[in-house]
Amino acid sequence: MSTDGTIHARGIRKSFGPKTVLKDIDLDIASGEICCIIGPSGSGKSTVLRCINGLETVDSGVLKVNGENFGYYETETAYHALAPKKLAEQRTRVGMVFQQFNLFPNMTAHENIMSGPVLVKGADKKEAAKRAHELLASVGLAGFGDYYPAQLSGGQQQRVAIARSLAMDPEIMLFDEPTSALDPEKVGEVLMVMQDLAKKGMTMVVVTHEMGFAREVADSLIFMDDGCVVERGDAREVLRNPKEPRTQAFLEKVI
Amino acid sequence: MSGMDPALKPRLRRRSTFESVAWVVCSLAGLGILLSVATNPNFKWGVVAKYFTHESILRGLMLTIFLTLASMALGTLLGLALAVMRSSNIKPVAATAGVYITLFRGTPVLVQLIFWFNVAALYPNLSIGIPFTDIGTAIDVNALMAPITAALVGLTLNQAAYMAEIIRGGFSAVGKGQIEAADSLGMSAGMKMRKVIIPQAMPSIIPATGNQFIGMFKETSLVSVLGVAELLQSAQLIYARTYETIPLLIVASLWYLVMTLLLSYPQSKLEQKYSRTSSRLPRKAKKVVLTAPEGIAR
Numbered sequence: 239m240s241t242d243g244t245i246h247a248r249g250i251r252k253s254f255g256p257k258t259v260l261k262d263i264d265l266d267i268a269s270g271e272i273c274c275i276i277g278p279s280g281s282g283k284s285t286v287l288r289c290i291n292g293l294e295t296v297d298s299g300v301l302k303v304n305g306e307n308f309g310y311y312e313t314e315t316a317y318h319a320l321a322p323k324k325l326a327e328q329r330t331r332v333g334m335v336f337q338q339f340n341l342f343p344n345m346t347a348h349e350n351i352m353s354g355p356v357l358v359k360g361a362d363k364k365e366a367a368k369r370a371h372e373l374l375a376s377v378g379l380a381g382f383g384d385y386y387p388a389q390l391s392g393g394q395q396q397r398v399a400i401a402r403s404l405a406m407d408p409e410i411m412l413f414d415e416p417t418s419a420l421d422p423e424k425v426g427e428v429l430m431v432m433q434d435l436a437k438k439g440m441t442m443v444v445v446t447h448e449m450g451f452a453r454e455v456a457d458s459l460i461f462m463d464d465g466c467v468v469e470r471g472d473a474r475e476v477l478r479n480p481k482e483p484r485t486q487a488f489l490e491k492v493i
Numbered sequence: 494m495s496g497m498d499p500a501l502k503p504r505l506r507r508r509s510t511f512e513s514v515a516w517v518v519c520s521l522a523g524l525g526i527l528l529s530v531a532t533n534p535n536f537k538w539g540v541v542a543k544y545f546t547h548e549s550i551l552r553g554l555m556l557t558i559f560l561t562l563a564s565m566a567l568g569t570l571l572g573l574a575l576a577v578m579r580s581s582n583i584k585p586v587a588a589t590a591g592v593y594i595t596l597f598r599g600t601p602v603l604v605q606l607i608f609w610f611n612v613a614a615l616y617p618n619l620s621i622g623i624p625f626t627d628i629g630t631a632i633d634v635n636a637l638m639a640p641i642t643a644a645l646v647g648l649t650l651n652q653a654a655y656m657a658e659i660i661r662g663g664f665s666a667v668g669k670g671q672i673e674a675a676d677s678l679g680m681s682a683g684m685k686m687r688k689v690i691i692p693q694a695m696p697s698i699i700p701a702t703g704n705q706f707i708g709m710f711k712e713t714s715l716v717s718v719l720g721v722a723e724l725l726q727s728a729q730l731i732y733a734r735t736y737e738t739i740p741l742l743i744v745a746s747l748w749y750l751v752m753t754l755l756l757s758y759p760q761s762k763l764e765q766k767y768s769r770t771s772s773r774l775p776r777k778a779k780k781v782v783l784t785a786p787e788g789i790a791r
Contacts, residue, residue: 292677293673330678334677340668343693358681406679
């Protein structure tokens with residue numbers, strides 16, 4: 239069975255100095271699954287996401303992304319950090335969308351989308367340009383290719399950022415609070431693009447405060463608090479009947 | 494009372510007593526100094542005029558311009574290398590650059606210039622070759638470190654340390670999110686530097702480099718102590734013969750002033766161009782003409 243598009247974690251731990259931010263996290267995300275992670279700020283949900291893309295390294299535990307140990311290779315006695323080139327290769331298979339979009343301001347929307355395929359994968363420029371064109375259209379921004387990020391609204395920038403990640407043809411897409419920095423009226427357009435993506439069978443892990451999105455689009459839901467997974471299950475089920483008191487208290491506040 | 498329409502009356506700026514006094518005092522003082530400078534025969538303005546375009550002064554000016562251009566160009570390249578080293582994750586590399594920067598910024602450039610001129614006392618022979626073989630060649634350092642070489646080496650190495658700090662400052666102004674975005678796309682360290690960090694650091698590096706350039710133009714006068722016949726030394730060589738010290742210093746100063754003024758115009762343009770608000774958009778950006786309604790959905 240193919241392990242592409244899967245995430246598997248056992249007993250992940252992570253500390254920043256004296257502060258333990260992830261305590262024994264287990265995850266199992268199947269190919270094509272849409273998983274939302276919710277929880278109060280500081281609960282470690284963004285850190286989990288950042289570990290899956292190698293922006294943070296885990297201190298201990300098993301982390302397999304697309305079926306491979308992520309960022310490390312395993313021997314009898316230890317995990318050894320991969321060479322940068324190997325790590326970069328693994329990263330190209332996991333797309334990341336940031337809260338602050340992080341588009342390159344020195345490149346147009348079109349160039350931003352082409353940057354990954356051309357600079358990293360060495361793709362043919364013409365092919366990449368054609369693909370960028372299609373991707374822009376698919377996020378509803380056909381004709382915006384020549385604009386620089388500073389000329390676009392937040393919602394438009396975030397949609398370009400999603401297209402930029404998709405240009406690498408990842409098996410997994412990670413979203414770190416993708417709509418938290420947006421004006422309320424721009425949230426819908428980004429969620430719509432994400433919903434489209436979900437329908438196409440992309441594995442998605444979404445850290446979000448958008449309970450509506452979690453209810454309508456997500457397959458599974460994880461509630462995190464204080465570095466632990468407190469509750470997990472079917473998204474609609476958890477939102478309707480949270481079992482843990484901490485989940486209940488959190489949902490009461492945000493809904 | 495005239496029948497002027499109150500809505501059309503001009504509004505006048507308040508002028509304080511201090512302002513009026515300042516006008517009078519500064520004008521009088523300025524006038525006095527000007528008068529004294531113009532009438533004091535010891536200034537010998539005739540001599541100034543005579544030497545202002547003297548051949549050896551112009552040759553000195555050319556050498557000053559050459560030293561400025563060469564040491565800025567080489568110093569910037571070396572500074573860029575040092576800045577990249579300083580930002581490296583590899584400790585010994587970063588530390589090496591750190592020690593270099595500390596040494597060269599922590600000692601006077603005049604001392605450094607004299608040091609390089611006399612470096613042959615430490616290492617009389619420089620041999621280049623492959624260790625444990627006979628292949629290679631030895632160079633007489635004393636001959637190599639001619640005044641002009643010592644000047645170029647001294648200015649370049651010193652400038653590199655300052656440029657390294659300017660460039661590194663530019664690097665650190667690039668947001669952490671930009672680096673994470675590049676990482677998440679799988680960009681290599683070199684790619685990240687060339688395509689993401691350096692282009693975004695330029696707006697803060699370029700104006701500061703312009704300032705260094707103007708500073709370097711005047712700093713070159715220090716190499717006169719090595720006997721390099723740049724602008725100041727050329728003036729000194731003349732007044733050593735004619736004893737017209739002040740007029741020749743004025744000649745040199747006027748040239749420094751002229752060149753500095755010439756350079757400060759493009760410098761202020763550079764600063765405007767790269768000022769915070771305008772730098773957010775690359776200059777080649779198309780004007781926004783929204784062809785579709787703002788934030789079209791799909």
